[in-house]
Amino acid sequence: MDMTKVQARSGKHNLADLESMREGFDWEEVKKDFSWYKTGKVNAAYEAIDRHAENPDKKDQVALLYSAPDREESVTFQQLSKQSNQTANILKKYGIQKGDRVFLFMPRSPEFYANFFGILKVGAIAGPLFEAFMEQAVRDRLEDSEAAMLITTPDLLGRVPVDELPHLKQIVLVGAENLPEDDYIDYDAEIKEASDEFDIEWVDREDGMLIHYTSGSTGKPKGVYHVHNAMVQHYATGKWVIDFKEDDVYWCTADPGWVTGTSYGIFAPWLNGVTNVIRGGRFTPESWYETLDKNNVTIWYTAPTALRKFVSAGDELVKQYDLSSLRHVLSVGEPLNPEVITWALRVFDLRIHDTWWMTETGAMLIVNLPSMEIRPGSMGRPIPGVEAAIVDNEGNELPPNQMGNLAIKKGWPSMMRAIWKNPGKYESYFINGWYVSGDSAYMDEDGYFWFQGRLDDVINTSGERVGPFEVESKLIEHKAVAEAGVIGKPDPERGEIIKAFITLNPGYEANDSLLEEIRQFVKTGLSAHAAPREIEIKDSIPKTRSGKIMRRLLKSWELGLPTGDTSTLEE
Ligand code: 6R9
Numbered sequence: 162m163d164m165t166k167v168q169a170r171s172g173k174h175n176l177a178d179l180e181s182m183r184e185g186f187d188w189e190e191v192k193k194d195f196s197w198y199k200t201g202k203v204n205a206a207y208e209a210i211d212r213h214a215e216n217p218d219k220k221d222q223v224a225l226l227y228s229a230p231d232r233e234e235s236v237t238f239q240q241l242s243k244q245s246n247q248t249a250n251i252l253k254k255y256g257i258q259k260g261d262r263v264f265l266f267m268p269r270s271p272e273f274y275a276n277f278f279g280i281l282k283v284g285a286i287a288g289p290l291f292e293a294f295m296e297q298a299v300r301d302r303l304e305d306s307e308a309a310m311l312i313t314t315p316d317l318l319g320r321v322p323v324d325e326l327p328h329l330k331q332i333v334l335v336g337a338e339n340l341p342e343d344d345y346i347d348y349d350a351e352i353k354e355a356s357d358e359f360d361i362e363w364v365d366r367e368d369g370m371l372i373h374y375t376s377g378s379t380g381k382p383k384g385v386y387h388v389h390n391a392m393v394q395h396y397a398t399g400k401w402v403i404d405f406k407e408d409d410v411y412w413c414t415a416d417p418g419w420v421t422g423t424s425y426g427i428f429a430p431w432l433n434g435v436t437n438v439i440r441g442g443r444f445t446p447e448s449w450y451e452t453l454d455k456n457n458v459t460i461w462y463t464a465p466t467a468l469r470k471f472v473s474a475g476d477e478l479v480k481q482y483d484l485s486s487l488r489h490v491l492s493v494g495e496p497l498n499p500e501v502i503t504w505a506l507r508v509f510d511l512r513i514h515d516t517w518w519m520t521e522t523g524a525m526l527i528v529n530l531p532s533m534e535i536r537p538g539s540m541g542r543p544i545p546g547v548e549a550a551i552v553d554n555e556g557n558e559l560p561p562n563q564m565g566n567l568a569i570k571k572g573w574p575s576m577m578r579a580i581w582k583n584p585g586k587y588e589s590y591f592i593n594g595w596y597v598s599g600d601s602a603y604m605d606e607d608g609y610f611w612f613q614g615r616l617d618d619v620i621n622t623s624g625e626r627v628g629p630f631e632v633e634s635k636l637i638e639h640k641a642v643a644e645a646g647v648i649g650k651p652d653p654e655r656g657e658i659i660k661a662f663i664t665l666n667p668g669y670e671a672n673d674s675l676l677e678e679i680r681q682f683v684k685t686g687l688s689a690h691a692a693p694r695e696i697e698i699k700d701s702i703p704k705t706r707s708g709k710i711m712r713r714l715l716k717s718w719e720l721g722l723p724t725g726d727t728s729t730l731e732e
Pocket residue numbers: 375419420421492493494495496497515516517518519520521540598599600612614615621624625626
């Protein structure tokens with residue numbers, strides 16, 4: 162497609178506009194919008210919820226507009242404030258203290274959000290887990306974080322290996338009809354008794370708020386640790402990039418088990434005091450259009466994988482809905498195909514604004530502001546207060562149009578502050594004062610960044626980050642599998658699909674039912690999105706002499722590309 166530039170509606174000259182924001186920019190100015198700037202008392206739960214609940218003009222505004230196939234509910238800022246005071250009281254009653262890790266493993270529901278803020282209000286650290294995780298994924302995360310409490314539902318409890326988690330002292334069950342045993346805390350009974358007043362635990366801006374586990378190319382998922390100070394950037398990017406105005410109805414489609422679902426599904430909208438639509442249930446183009454239509458959504462933050470499905474669903478479908486309230490659309494998670502931008506211009510008469518960031522960065526870094534000209538295929542330009550560059554492997558800046566490591570100058574407000582219990586891993590992200598992202602990209606002469614791919618073996622399937630090691634480890638737990646190597650294989654709809662190469666143990670014969678059994682084994686042991694869509698049997702898996710799986714070589718074979726340097730290949 163030709164790289165036609167898509168001009169901003171306002172007709173403002175984009176570069177000048179962004180440059181003028183950048184000039185003399187100081188994060189200190191942004192901080193003045195927070196109440197802690199005056200009071201010195203910090204807690205992100207206060208800024209996001211209680212501050213609005215104390216404001217007579219805001220308290221009765223709907224904060225959370227919940228819509229699921231079987232349940233609809235509106236919760237005002239005042240109600241959410243009181244409900245999270247109640248959950249905070251429950252946590253406190255059961256001994257949760259500042260700094261403890263409390264994990265949430267439950268579907269999106271009003272109770273999820275009340276508990277999330279309750280955790281913050283007692284000064285504890287929240288760890289949201291994606292509801293599709295199976296036992297292994299749940300165990301790894303609870304074990305590594307040494308979580309003291311888990312808040313879950315009876316349906317999901319079966320995936321929690323309770324007896325193997327010595328640090329896990331309490332389990333709260335939400336929606337239990339009959340409690341399985343008295344070792345569990347009955348949320349529904351407790352909430353009836355709990356006071357809706359609570360003295361919030363004031364924290365330091367550098368105190369822990371959140372842990373998100375994310376995949377790298379080696380080892381188990383790592384706990385990315387974020388602090389309350391991240392709210393500064395959640396708020397600012399919400400205002401500049403998402404363009405929040407007081408009366409917006411906003412819908413972020415991401416689950417809070419992923420970073421987009423917390424930074425932009427919780428903090429950005431509520432720090433900016435807007436009505437936040439939360440949708441439960443599964444994705445279908447019909448149900449998502451219905452959510453936009455029924456709730457009169459004005460701003461929509463979603464992902465290319467969903468947008469591509471809308472494109473495939475066709476133009477006739479979209480005409481059945483009234484989407485006239487929609488005024489601003491944004492995307493994250495994967496490269497945004499220029500075709501999708503063209504489609505949105507045609508069917509919604511709206512541009513899609515791509516944003517680039519990562520679990521580790523905590524908030525958006527490279528974006529398309531509403532006032533900017535969009536160059537389809539580019540992720541946009543860095544926000545004010547952030548310096549991005551393309552660097553070589555030693556951390557030296559490269560000139561425009563040269564491909565290299567996409568890097569950010571260390572020290573933006575929402576940057577992760579640690580990898581949980583893994584200082585070596587944390588340090589490894591930084592070279593010569595730059596945070597090196599693992600993405601390859603180039604920058605054009607006007608400072609727009611163009612994504613090229615991952616530099617490591619991390620897989621991005623339907624916008625979800627999957628570490629090959631995690632899948633390989635699960636595969637070799639299956640009795641038939643001797644060795645496994647896992648790669649991402651390009652796919653037009655999902656970005657990448659997971660492909661596994663395996664060798665079989667003696668006595669096992671390759672056939673379709675065995676392969677399906679192995680696939681199911683990963684699906685039910687780890688999670689559906691981590692299960693390989695394709696499995697191929699090999700006589701051996703290529704490894705380096707030091708025993709590392711050469712995934713790059715597997716990928717070259719798969720794609721029929723030149724195999725490059727194989728000098729380290731084992732005989
Ligand atoms: C927020 C989030 C991060 C990885 C990142 C990159 C890919 C994210 C993108 C994008 C192309 C974009 N990614 N945004 N690729 N264009 N606009 O997605 O966090 O789950 O940690 O994934 O996703 O490869 O490094 P996370």
